[in-house]
Every structure is written in C-alpha cells, then in structure tokens.
Amino acid sequence: MEQPAHKKRIYTAALVIIGDEILSGRTQDANLAYLAKWLNVQGIRLKEARVVADEQPAIVEAVNACRARHDYVFTTGGIGPTHDDITVDAIAAAFQVPVVLHPRAEAMLRAHYAERITEARLRMARVPQGADIIENKGSAAPGVRVGNVFILAGIPTVMRAMLDSLDGALEGGDPVLSRTVGAHVAESEVAELLRTVEADIEGVQVGSYPFWRQGKIGANFVVRSTDVERVNAACGAILDGLRALGVDPVDGEL
Amino acid sequence: MEQPAHKKRIYTAALVIIGDEILSGRTQDANLAYLAKWLNVQGIRLKEARVVADEQPAIVEAVNACRARHDYVFTTGGIGPTHDDITVDAIAAAFQVPVVLHPRAEAMLRAHYAERITEARLRMARVPQGADIIENKGSAAPGVRVGNVFILAGIPTVMRAMLDSLDGALEGGDPVLSRTVGAHVAESEVAELLRTVEADIEGVQVGSYPFWRQGKIGANFVVRSTDVERVNAACGAILDGLRALGVDPVDGEL
Known part of the structure; x- marks a missing residue:
C-alpha cells in the first residue's frame, strides 16, 4: 500500500x-x-x-x-x-x-x-x-x-x-504544494483560527505573513502540504473562519 | 602605543x-x-x-x-x-x-x-x-x-x-572602509595582479566580482581595510597594474 x-x-x-x-x-x-x-x-x-x-x-x-x-x-x-x-x-x-x-x-x-x-x-x-x-x-x-x-x-x-543541466537528475519526493489566502486583518485577530486549522488537518503547515502597506495592515496565510486535498481543506477552513469573523478574504495573495 | x-x-x-x-x-x-x-x-x-x-x-x-x-x-x-x-x-x-x-x-x-x-x-x-x-x-x-x-x-x-533604537549602543571597533575599481577585463587576466596586491599590502582584502552585462564581461575589484591609507595604496596599485596590462579601468564601481 x-x-x-x-x-x-x-x-x-x-x-x-x-x-x-x-x-x-x-x-x-x-x-x-x-x-x-x-x-x-x-x-x-x-x-x-x-x-x-x-x-x-x-x-x-x-x-x-x-x-x-x-x-x-x-x-x-x-x-x-x-x-x-x-x-x-x-x-x-x-x-x-x-x-x-x-x-x-x-x-x-x-x-x-x-x-x-x-x-x-x-x-x-x-x-x-x-x-x-x-x-x-x-x-x-x-x-x-x-x-x-x-x-x-x-x-x-x-x-x-x-x-x-541537473534538472530531473536528483532523486526527490513529492513537491510541496501551496495556496495562499489574503485578508486585510490584523494577524493577532486570527491567530486562534490559524492555530486550530493547522492542528486539525494533519500534514499541513500554515504560515502567517503580515504586511503593512500604504497605511493598511493585512496578512497572507500560506498553506503548504504535499497533498492537494489537505491544502484545499485548510484553505477552505481559513476562508470560512475569516468570513465568520466578519473579514472579507481573497482566495489568493494580497 | x-x-x-x-x-x-x-x-x-x-x-x-x-x-x-x-x-x-x-x-x-x-x-x-x-x-x-x-x-x-x-x-x-x-x-x-x-x-x-x-x-x-x-x-x-x-x-x-x-x-x-x-x-x-x-x-x-x-x-x-x-x-x-x-x-x-x-x-x-x-x-x-x-x-x-x-x-x-x-x-x-x-x-x-x-x-x-x-x-x-x-x-x-x-x-x-x-x-x-x-x-x-x-x-x-x-x-x-x-x-x-x-x-x-x-x-x-x-x-x-x-x-x-540600538544605534550607537553596541561596543565595536573601527568600521571597514572599502573602495572599488572597475574594468572591462576578464578576471582571469588580472588574477595574478590581484593576488600580488593583496599579498604585498598587509591588512587589506581584495575581492573580485565578475559580471556579464549586455554581452560585455568585466569585474569590480573591491579593496577593504580599516585603514584608509592601505585601501588607497592597494587601489592605486590595482589601477596602475591594470593600465600596465593595457586595460582602461575606472576609479569606482562599474
């Protein structure tokens, strides 16, 4: 198997x-x-x-x-x-x-x-x-x-x-897949959500990358895994969780 | 002393x-x-x-x-x-x-x-x-x-x-000074010159940083030391040496 x-x-x-x-x-x-x-x-x-x-x-x-x-x-x-x-x-x-x-x-x-x-x-x-x-x-x-x-x-x-000239010549495993959700939200307001998603879905990593541009704060949440279904499940949970907190996220990088 | x-x-x-x-x-x-x-x-x-x-x-x-x-x-x-x-x-x-x-x-x-x-x-x-x-x-x-x-x-x-907020709060020594000489020359043609200059002038480091831009090769030679006179002596020796090899260097970065 x-x-x-x-x-x-x-x-x-x-x-x-x-x-x-x-x-x-x-x-x-x-x-x-x-x-x-x-x-x-x-x-x-x-x-x-x-x-x-x-x-x-x-x-x-x-x-x-x-x-x-x-x-x-x-x-x-x-x-x-x-x-x-x-x-x-x-x-x-x-x-x-x-x-x-x-x-x-x-x-x-x-x-x-x-x-x-x-x-x-x-x-x-x-x-x-x-x-x-x-x-x-x-x-x-x-x-x-x-x-x-x-x-x-x-x-x-x-x-x-x-x-x-080394392309394809090295033994490797599965590539890491990633998908990003962005939102204009302080990462401190969504810390618990991110922690829960990462803990609940085995084999995914959730990174939070804050930014501060033109006076607006926000963050990109990057989900990584070698398993596309887990990546999508975690992103779905983050998108749903952000909306439940009254935030309007984008399905992609801000 | x-x-x-x-x-x-x-x-x-x-x-x-x-x-x-x-x-x-x-x-x-x-x-x-x-x-x-x-x-x-x-x-x-x-x-x-x-x-x-x-x-x-x-x-x-x-x-x-x-x-x-x-x-x-x-x-x-x-x-x-x-x-x-x-x-x-x-x-x-x-x-x-x-x-x-x-x-x-x-x-x-x-x-x-x-x-x-x-x-x-x-x-x-x-x-x-x-x-x-x-x-x-x-x-x-x-x-x-x-x-x-x-x-x-x-x-x-x-x-x-x-x-x-840490500016000036840490104990340090003398800053490293640097000066750059640039030339459109293959660094392999001046390798011996650079080696000699670094060996002859104690307390200087000579770095060679090649580039390849718009079809022209060249390199920048960066002299570093905490002693300004040694930096200038080494740069002078490199400029003179390059001219002796028929190269037209610039006193600065290319």
Whole structure:
C-alpha cells in the first residue's frame, strides 16, 4: 500500500552561500529563492541556508555540517579564476581529498581559450578528487559534484544554467504544494483560527505573513502540504473562519 | 602605543534569519544587507548568517552556535502573535530560561490596544527571563535583547526601526572602509595582479566580482581595510597594474 503523500520520505537540501560580498551588504543574494523553487519542483525541500565568509575553515565547517544531515548540499560562489576563489580547495579539504585537474574540464577550457589559456584559467578545471563536472551553457567553466555536494557559480545566470543541466537528475519526493489566502486583518485577530486549522488537518503547515502597506495592515496565510486535498481543506477552513469573523478574504495573495 | 587600525580587535556578529517563507523561495530576504551595512557603521562585522526553518530545534542550534563565537547575534522573524511565531520560546530554550511576560512590554501593548487587547496580542510581551526590550517607533511590539542576542522583527520597516533604537549602543571597533575599481577585463587576466596586491599590502582584502552585462564581461575589484591609507595604496596599485596590462579601468564601481 502506498504511503499517503504527507507521510512519505522527505528529501532535504541545504545551501551554503560563499560570499564576503553578501556579508558586507554590497551584493544582494539572488540565488537562494531561485534554488528553493527549483528544488521544490524536484521534490526536495530547502531546509537551511548559510552565508559564510571566503575563508576555508568557515566553508569546511558549514559544508560538513550540512552534508551530514541533508540529502543534498549546494554551494554558490568562489569558483572563478582569482585568488579569492577558494571553494574547490575548501570542499576538497572538507572531504579530505586532494585537488586534481579534471581531464574533461581541462579539455573544455583549452578548447574554449585555445592559445589564450593561462594558469589562472586552468584553475577553473580544478576539482576535488573523485568529482564529476556539472556542465553549463553559460560559460566554459563547469560546476562540480562531489558526493552529495554540488558546487555552483555565484553569478545568477551561470548558477541557473548549471541547475538546468541537473534538472530531473536528483532523486526527490513529492513537491510541496501551496495556496495562499489574503485578508486585510490584523494577524493577532486570527491567530486562534490559524492555530486550530493547522492542528486539525494533519500534514499541513500554515504560515502567517503580515504586511503593512500604504497605511493598511493585512496578512497572507500560506498553506503548504504535499497533498492537494489537505491544502484545499485548510484553505477552505481559513476562508470560512475569516468570513465568520466578519473579514472579507481573497482566495489568493494580497 | 595605539595598535595600528588593521591590528585592533575585530568585533563580529551573526544573523539568524527565522523563516520558512525565505526557505520556500516565496519571500526574498531584505534584512541581511541592511543589517550588514548598519553593523559596519557600528564597527562590527557580519561574519555569518543562517536561514533556519520555523522549528525550535533548528533555531536553538543556530543561536547557540552563533552566540558562542560572535560578539553579537541578531535574529529576524517569528515574533508576531500567531502560532508560527516561536522565536521567543526557542531562544528561551537556547538560554535554558523560562518565558515570562515583560512588565513594560505588557504595559505598552495594553496602552496601545486598550480594550482590544487579546491573548494573542499579549504574546508579543513574552520574553526569555532576564531579557530587556528593544523599542521601535514602527509598532507597539518591541524587540528583545537577551545576553548577546537581539531578537528583531522580520518585516523590514519594523526591523529597521528596532535597529534605529540600538544605534550607537553596541561596543565595536573601527568600521571597514572599502573602495572599488572597475574594468572591462576578464578576471582571469588580472588574477595574478590581484593576488600580488593583496599579498604585498598587509591588512587589506581584495575581492573580485565578475559580471556579464549586455554581452560585455568585466569585474569590480573591491579593496577593504580599516585603514584608509592601505585601501588607497592597494587601489592605486590595482589601477596602475591594470593600465600596465593595457586595460582602461575606472576609479569606482562599474
């Protein structure tokens, strides 16, 4: 007998963002939200993310903590040709393996740069021993897969091209479905309603996300589950409950 | 004799973002970059950030790991009146203290809501025992300080109002200064130059941030140090080095 959707094994992932430029506030990360949605389509949930400095001990610690407890770990950033690109070395250290030149990555870079190949450019063919490469259409420099760790570029267009080539390649479970109800109501007035709905319908999560726009307060209530019938039952209960409180909700996001 | 600026004690902070809505990709975090810049003005460096699920064990673990190794820890999110707002309980658990009603926070909420006060609204006066409150002009619900942990709202306008009231209140060191040089050049062509400049001038960090816009590649080279003379010396060396390579750099960000 098949397990009900909300009781099946959940596949999880972590993201380690390697980036002094994020921690200094100079650059706004644009990869987390994209990866989260991409993972959900694969049936995998992003359960945690860490932003670490461009320092080997910080990267090693974060990657080792995350790969021990999640099915998949993704890293972004630090895989270019310059001295501050230390991700490959750090992840080799995390796996306690040496760094080697990947023959196919080297061939791709040599074909791309021809006589303009340099030592700095060949750095982009360096991988932890035992790793596979992740192709991308965006540039000649590949991503790297070692064990359950996927080393991706930090530049969003390149990172997305690498994810494209992983589409459908990872084992996952059921994607999380979500549906949103919005209302111009203080969330403190509906706290009991939300708590009751989440407690009554097994396998759903109800999130409440307040906003304050142009002088009007309100909130969006997001119901998530892998089971569409439970999602719809919970949304129906929230819509009914809000109307019973004299609130006029919308079936969708405000 | 005063220590040179680049050898003084460095004050560090971590940010723990509590948010299923960030991990699902539904909401883009807008607090990290703001906090990073605010901290830098206080002479404190944001050294790591973690995004964790709305689950007590995940919050406890992240907060305990971060508070042991940084001068300050900030959390955002999960301090409203609904069932998914579990930050105060989680941080009380991290400190192994009970949750109590803070008398002044309770008084503020009762004054604000008058006869409209409810149990859900009073939740916002709950704090870990021994905590102080952090006032904010944005709403009646305060932030909370317990030990070196600062519990802030997730809504960016409210989070910023809470930081306003902490302005100048935290002990810090010298702020990190930065200056940027941009050029339309492949970073692989200048990797050796950047490595040499960083190695030659003690106390500076040189970051290389490539971009690819409208068919043109380039990179920004960001020099950081607490010492303005070292920042300027490194930028001068990079500008000279780029020109020697036949590149036409700009003294600023591209």
